[in-house]
Amino acid sequence: MEKMKKHRDYLLILVVFCLLPVAGCIQGQATVSLKPDGSGKVLIETVIDLPDSGDPDKYQTYYKILNQTKNSLLMSEGIDAWQNVDWKFLNNGKFYFKGEAYFANINDVTIQVGKNKSNLKIYYIEEEGKPIIVELGCLKPQSQTEFGEAKKNSAIRYNLFSEDVRQMLEDFRLDVIISAGSKPVALNEFEKLDEKTVHYLVQGKRMEYLLDYVREKELYDIPERWNYNRDDFINNYLLPAYIDNRGPIRLYLDNDGAVLCDYEKEKQDAKKQIIRILEKLDAEAVKAKIKINKNTLAGSSRDLTQQNIAGDESINSQLLNGLKLESRDDYAKAIEIYSIIIEDDKSEAKYLAQAYYRTGICYFEMGDDKKAIEQFEKVINKFPSERVPAIRSSNMIRDIRKGIAVRKSDKQAEIPVVVSSAPQLYVEDVNFANESITIKFSHEMDSSNWFYSSFAPGKLPAVTAEPYFDSSGQYWTLPVKLEPYEIYAIAFNCGDAVKKNSGLIAGFRSKSGTFGKPFVLVFATADVDNVPTEIDEDLLIKADEINSNQKKDFDSSPKSVLKARQPEK
Numbered sequence: 001m002e003k004m005k006k007h008r009d010y011l012l013i014l015v016v017f018c019l020l021p022v023a024g025c026i027q028g029q030a031t032v033s034l035k036p037d038g039s040g041k042v043l044i045e046t047v048i049d050l051p052d053s054g055d056p057d058k059y060q061t062y063y064k065i066l067n068q069t070k071n072s073l074l075m076s077e078g079i080d081a082w083q084n085v086d087w088k089f090l091n092n093g094k095f096y097f098k099g100e101a102y103f104a105n106i107n108d109v110t111i112q113v114g115k116n117k118s119n120l121k122i123y124y125i126e127e128e129g130k131p132i133i134v135e136l137g138c139l140k141p142q143s144q145t146e147f148g149e150a151k152k153n154s155a156i157r158y159n160l161f162s163e164d165v166r167q168m169l170e171d172f173r174l175d176v177i178i179s180a181g182s183k184p185v186a187l188n189e190f191e192k193l194d195e196k197t198v199h200y201l202v203q204g205k206r207m208e209y210l211l212d213y214v215r216e217k218e219l220y221d222i223p224e225r226w227n228y229n230r231d232d233f234i235n236n237y238l239l240p241a242y243i244d245n246r247g248p249i250r251l252y253l254d255n256d257g258a259v260l261c262d263y264e265k266e267k268q269d270a271k272k273q274i275i276r277i278l279e280k281l282d283a284e285a286v287k288a289k290i291k292i293n294k295n296t297l298a299g300s301s302r303d304l305t306q307q308n309i310a311g312d313e314s315i316n317s318q319l320l321n322g323l324k325l326e327s328r329d330d331y332a333k334a335i336e337i338y339s340i341i342i343e344d345d346k347s348e349a350k351y352l353a354q355a356y357y358r359t360g361i362c363y364f365e366m367g368d369d370k371k372a373i374e375q376f377e378k379v380i381n382k383f384p385s386e387r388v389p390a391i392r393s394s395n396m397i398r399d400i401r402k403g404i405a406v407r408k409s410d411k412q413a414e415i416p417v418v419v420s421s422a423p424q425l426y427v428e429d430v431n432f433a434n435e436s437i438t439i440k441f442s443h444e445m446d447s448s449n450w451f452y453s454s455f456a457p458g459k460l461p462a463v464t465a466e467p468y469f470d471s472s473g474q475y476w477t478l479p480v481k482l483e484p485y486e487i488y489a490i491a492f493n494c495g496d497a498v499k500k501n502s503g504l505i506a507g508f509r510s511k512s513g514t515f516g517k518p519f520v521l522v523f524a525t526a527d528v529d530n531v532p533t534e535i536d537e538d539l540l541i542k543a544d545e546i547n548s549n550q551k552k553d554f555d556s557s558p559k560s561v562l563k564a565r566q567p568e569k
Contacts, residue, residue, distance in 0.1 A: 078108030083270035138240035154220035172204025186252035331362040353386035416516035429532040432525040444473035451507040458489020494518035
């Protein structure tokens with residue numbers, strides 16, 4: 001294909017609404033200035049709607065966004081240099097990014113968005129004596145997995161999955177606007193805005209028919225290719241299928257056009273800026289990391305015992321910190337807090353009475369009834385006028401001596417928990433020939449209720465039959481078909497399907513109707529040569545945050561797995 005000799009440039013403006021792993025919608029604009037040899041520059045401006053994760057998690061989100069921004073700059077393909085890069089976290093909770101990228105050939109450019117490549121692609125086609133073609137298309141599918149025949153539970157799984165995708169498509173909007181330096185001579189699917197500007201609008205709502213098509217034709221192998229990952233499914237199937245079904249989306253341009261930029265000079269200037277840009281991004285990320293560490297320390301029990309020694313906070317705040325420690329079952333540290341109040345001779349009677357009473361509660365929860373009664377008696381003897389703590393202390397002494405006082409641990413024992421599993425938790429060499437997964441509960445369960453879900457990024461195994469409880473009501477079995485060299489994660493009473501629904505109705509519960517604690521079974525199968533599959537460390541940590549709520553005699557900690565991976569010093 002011969003290149004034209006005549007100089008021409010045009011502007012390409014893309015307004016894109018899509019997804020990023022730690023963000024909500026992206027509203028963006030990319031302005032591309034293209035030379036007749038296919039080289040040029042693209043000015044990208046985006047506003048990312050960050051999720052409302054609460055103030056304590058804000059800096060964790062910032063840290064992830066900054067690292068993803070750096071990865072986008074370094075990993076986007078076909079880009080020779082960046083300049084005029086700027087970013088800021090706006091007061092409304094959104095993240096703003098602007099940057100100008102230079103490329104030698106637009107056909108080689110693929111922008112990295114978070115962990116994925118943006119599937120939207122601009123193709124530049126030119127032949128001697130023919131109009132220039134600018135085509136809007138998609139890349140080939142990225143990183144699809146192996147899949148077999150449709151599984152028996154595929155329809156049920158797809159119904160849940162497709163409704164989740166449908167909700168996402170409600171806000172999906174993409175407007176491609178091309179303002180050319182030369183006059184368009186023909187349009188295919190594009191619509192005119194003025195003499196030199198056209199656009200093509202993609203709306204998520206218009207893609208919903210593809211979800212229904214998959215269901216009607218039972219093409220459940222399609223979402224399986226992407227492990228039922230919502231972002232990958234939209235990026236790699238829905239968007240390409242929608243654009244392909246529309247036919248070639250093309251703009252035909254006259255060969256004449258104005259020169260809009262001095263590409264070579266601007267590119268050389270841009271190359272000088274990349275080190276400064278990366279250093280600034282790293283510095284901002286370090287600041288966010290420091291904030292994360294400070295917030296973590298502020299929430300630790302060590303800080304709570306030291307906060308008020310310097311007299312920076314009120315006694316009321318000290319009592320609150322003690323209660324926080326009690327809620328974490330850290331009674332020894334809570335006693336240290338209350339001791340600081342008791343030893344302060346300036347403390348008022350109402351605070352002293354509360355401190356003694358709470359100390360008695362801590363000793364009681366720790367199983368030391370004698371010391372607990374001593375603290376309650378001090379409240380009655382020293383602060384009889386403090387009516388509420390005195391009455392509560394008297395009641396506690398009575399109930400302890402009668403043997404009817406109930407500890408927090410005894411109350412928690414009424415909640416069903418998973419006490420064992422097969423395969424065992426966090427094992428990395430499970431035989432993929434196993435045909436079932438079984439979990440055992442601490443209580444007899446209601447055999448008519450259960451709930452399990454996927455837990456990203458682990459894979460949900462293919463289910464081959466209806467799950468069931470045994471006659472004791474404690475063992476629940478899920479018939480499955482496992483594959484070699486896979487990482488599986490199954491969430492019980494939690495998981496991806498309930499992230500947007502805090503009011504879970506269905507789920508594992510005891511015969512008395514008490515819901516079981518959430519649990520995530522994570523394991524990996526060996527390959528055909530019995531070589532173990534290493535489980536991703538982030539998945540282990542994420543699952544253990546949930547599994548740490550199980551009984552103490554259930555060893556849910558992945559520390560042994562993580563320790564084995566640490567290099568020797």
